[in-house]
Amino acid sequence: MSAEALIMRGVTRDYPVGTAFGKKQTLRALRGIDLSVRRGQTLGLVGESGCGKSTLAKILLGVEEASSGEVLVEGRPISEYGRLDRAGLIQPVFQDPYSSLNPRMTVEAIIAAPLQVRGVGDGASRRRRTREVAAQVGLPDHLISAYPSQLSGGQRQRVAIARALIGEPKILICDEPTSALDVSVQSQILNLLHRLKRELDLTMILISHNLAVVNHLADEVAVMYLGQIVECGPSEEVFARARHPYSDALLKAVLPPRAGARLPELHGLEAEFPSPLNPPSGCAFHPRCQFADSLCVERAPERKGDDHFYRCHHPLGKAGGEITARPAPETV
């Protein structure tokens, strides 16, 4: 078996969009995604809304099919798995635990549902397993017969995580797992995810707009922009030395909750996020990039680098290149 739990090669996803006057257009949500995640690793996926993060998650979950390209899960194309097999292998944790849990089912029924659907074990063994997983995610015993409305946000998210874990999946896809929660509760869920990942050797895809959260949990980070991965590499590398101007801007946009922190100056990002219906020529980021020149307008940059790769004609921090020094972060 290969070391990669997940491989995507040249994955695209197009959506046909009809306009008001019947003109057919194509929305290119994913434009050639290459990605691999090693077993037991966590990949953080960051980018602004509309960049294709959620489409990518849907393809991995089998909710959507790729228009072209290859998705390998544990070495086999995802399309070869049956629906139930796939569900046993990959499980999601959604953003909002208020809408992702059925309000008319008890916690026990919610958590056990994946086993029930797949017909695993009998009632007694399922109940045993439900209690086991509930304990694992730190859900108190007395809540097992409660309804979601009786739980706090953090407890609900624990239920959602327990439901994802009960079938012993290999891969967990967390789409903004903490952004609907209060700060003091967020950290509990982050701690929990980190502990589970270690204990169960889970492979995780963590989708988040919160870069501090991604940096905290992810071994690798991939930065998406308009349906492409513009930079990907080990978290320490990317967070310390971002090569793509967009990754750099995203990192600078984070506001640390510390005394004396100042608002960042974001050069060029005032421009609108481009429409995926009509992506810019050349490098998709060029209308918002302060380093863009005619080359960027004409030609899409190739992928450069191996373990830490990026797509940019003028990467930051390149010795001997045209732009050697990063502009000093301006503060006011």
Added chain:
Amino acid sequence: MDGPILEVEGLRVDIPIDGGVLKPVRRVDLAVARGETVAIVGESGCGKSLTALSIMGLLPRNARATSDCIRLNGEDVSKASRRRWRQLRGDRIAMIFQDPMTALDPCYRIGDQMFEILRQHRRVTKGEARARSVELLRKVGVPTPEERLSQYPHQLSGGLRQRVMIAMALLCEPELIIADEPTTALDVTIQAQILRLLRDIQRETQIGLVLITHDLGVVAGVADRIVVMYGGEVVETGTCDDVLGAPLHPYTEGLMRSIPVTGETARGETLGFIPGVVPRQSGELLRCGFLERCPYAREECAAGPVALRDVGAGRSMRCVLPSDDGVRDPDIWTRFESEEAAS
């Protein structure tokens, strides 16, 4: 005039329910000076939004606000008539809501929504209203403002919609703006721009700004002073740098310990957290409201309600702990995690 733009004293909000009264806001004092940004910080259910709505006179019908006074630029508005409120809102005091998609009316063009505010409060011709709207849209960085006037909210991006909201708030040159989570619905890159815009406009016009947020990063970026709320009470106040630099109340400390900070927190390091949940606010408090969740709790905390006390240097705290002990255990907020894992 040099007095504060806004002075709130002893604000309480009561919501009668079956078999009792919810008390989501309990005797809150607040003062905002000209050109000052005061951030009200707290988790959901702490009473920060209801405090803001009371100041705007926009409480839901079933809620009752009482206060010793709410003074807006010297005028006590706590007993103002509905007619007077309609004159004040949008004119002297304006609000920016979290989600511009729901705050803007989807059925009306941006222009019509802006003209309406001006015509409500000022004697202006349609041409003047139009000119003023274009001027403000340009000021808040909306490209091609003339064209935007004839567009509907759904035709604008989230960041642009929030800029339109800000322009609308500024139309009548108010003295006070209340911004309730103005950037929570936006991407991080847009968030930084909107905050910068708010700050620049505020510096220029010397408006008083009340910023309501749960995001301490946003607070660090723009606030002058912080008011931390918990369970309907103010639990700590001080300048932004003082409070974030050395939080005094255990709740503020716990919040700060819960947030991973790039470059400070090691990857995968156990984060602190506040155990338990925000309790339901009913009846009078007979002891410290944070007692059940506080790792520093001691006997005297249960003896009676804790008063907000002045600890000097413009700071106050609602806690019996000494303000200058400096011997608190920084790991206390992570200890529960190991207990939880062990059980």
